[in-house]
Amino acid sequence: AQSVTQLGSHVSVSEGALVLLRCNYSSSVPPYLFWYVQYPNQGLQLLLKYTSAATLVKGINGFEAEFKKSETSFHLTKPSAHMSDAAEYFCAVSRPGYSTLTFGKGTMLLVSP
Amino acid sequence: SQTIHQWPATLVQPVGSPLSLECTVEGTSNPNLYWYRQAAGRGLQLLFYSIGIGQISSEVPQNLSASRPQDRQFILSSKKLLLSDSGFYLCAWSVDTSGNTIYFGEGSWLTVV
Numbered sequence: 001a002q003s004v005t006q007l008g009s010h011v012s013v014s015e016g017a018l019v020l021l022r023c024n025y026s027s028s029v030p031p032y033l034f035w036y037v038q039y040p041n042q043g044l045q046l047l048l049k050y051t052s053a054a055t056l057v058k059g060i061n062g063f064e065a066e067f068k069k070s071e072t073s074f075h076l077t078k079p080s081a082h083m084s085d086a087a088e089y090f091c092a093v094s095r096p097g098y099s100t101l102t103f104g105k106g107t108m109l110l111v112s113p
Numbered sequence: 114s115q116t117i118h119q120w121p122a123t124l125v126q127p128v129g130s131p132l133s134l135e136c137t138v139e140g141t142s143n144p145n146l147y148w149y150r151q152a153a154g155r156g157l158q159l160l161f162y163s164i165g166i167g168q169i170s171s172e173v174p175q176n177l178s179a180s181r182p183q184d185r186q187f188i189l190s191s192k193k194l195l196l197s198d199s200g201f202y203l204c205a206w207s208v209d210t211s212g213n214t215i216y217f218g219e220g221s222w223l224t225v226v
Contacts, residue, residue: 034214043119043203043217044157090157099145099164099207100172101215105156 002027002093006104014112019063019078021107023091026072033074034092034101035065044090050074052096061085086111115140119204119218126225132177132191134221136204139185144206146187147215148179151201163187199225 007022025031032051036044048059055067065076074091088108092101119136126132138144148160159172161179169179176195180188187204204218 036217041220041222043219044205046214046216049214099209099213099215100147100159100162102159103149103157 002031002095002102004091004093004102004104006089006091006107008107009105010108010110012110012112013081015083016080019076019081019085019109021076021089021091021109023065023074023076023104024072025074025091025093027093027095029095032094032096033065033067034094035059035063035074035076036090036092036103037061038088038090038106040087047076047089081109081111083111083113085109115206115216117204117206117216117218119221121221122219123222124224126194126223128196128225129193132189132194132198132223134189134202134204134223136187136189136218137185138187138206141185141206141208143184144208146181146185147205147207148187148189149203149205149217151203151220152199157203161189194223194225196225199223 003026005024034049035047037047038044047063048057050057050067058064063078088106090106091104094101116139147162149157151157163169163181177191202221205215207213207215
C-alpha cells in the first residue's frame with residue numbers, strides 16, 4: 001500500500017520568503033510523485049510530477065521539488081513567495097502501471113505582506 | 114485540447130433525497146475517469162474509478178454509486194443522501210493506467226441539510 005504524509009496542515013510565510021512544503025511517502029515500489037495546488041473553491045491543478053527521470057523536477061509558477069529516495073521525501077520549494085501562491089497544496093503518490101493517486105491531507109500555504 | 118466539465122457547481126439537498134452529479138470529458142477517447150471527495154481537513158478520498166464504459170471500481174463502501182453510460186461521461190449518484198455525504202466532489206480523468214497525470218474538474222459543492 002502507498003501513503004503520503006504532509007507535515008504541517010498550515011504553513012505561513014512572508015512575501016518574498018522561501019516556501020518549503022514537506023511531503024514524505026511510503027511505497028513498496030519506485031513511485032510516481034505529484035504536487036497539486038488548489039485555489040479556493042476550485043479543482044486541483046498539477047504543479048509538477050516525478051516519474052523516475054531527473055530527481056529535481058521543475059514545475060509551474062516557479063515551484064520545484066526534489067525526489068530523495070533515501071529520505072522517502074518529495075518536498076516542494078519556491079525561492080520567493082508571492083501573495084498569489086496562497087492556496088492549498090497536495091502531495092500525491094501513484095504506482096507505475098496504476099492510474100489511481102493517493103493524496104496527502106494537504107498543506108494550506110498562507111502568505112503575508 | 115482536453116477539457117472536463119462537472120455540474121452542478123453547488124448543490125444543497127435534504128437528508129434522504131437523491132443525488133446526481135455529472136461529469137463529461139472532451140477532446141480525448143477512452144479516458145480513465147475518477148470521482149474524489151474532499152472533506153474538510155481530510156484530504157482527497159478516491160470514491161470510484163472507471164477504465165471503460167460500464168466498468169466501475171469502488172474504493173470505499175458507502176451509499177454512493179457511480180455509472181459510466183458513455184465513454185466520456187461519469188455520473189455519481191445516491192438514492193438517499195446522508196449528512197456525512199456533504200463535501201466537495203471532484204471528477205477527474207487521465208489518459209491511461211501508466212501512472213500518468215490525473216486532471217481535475219472544477220468540483221461540486223454538496224451540502225446535505
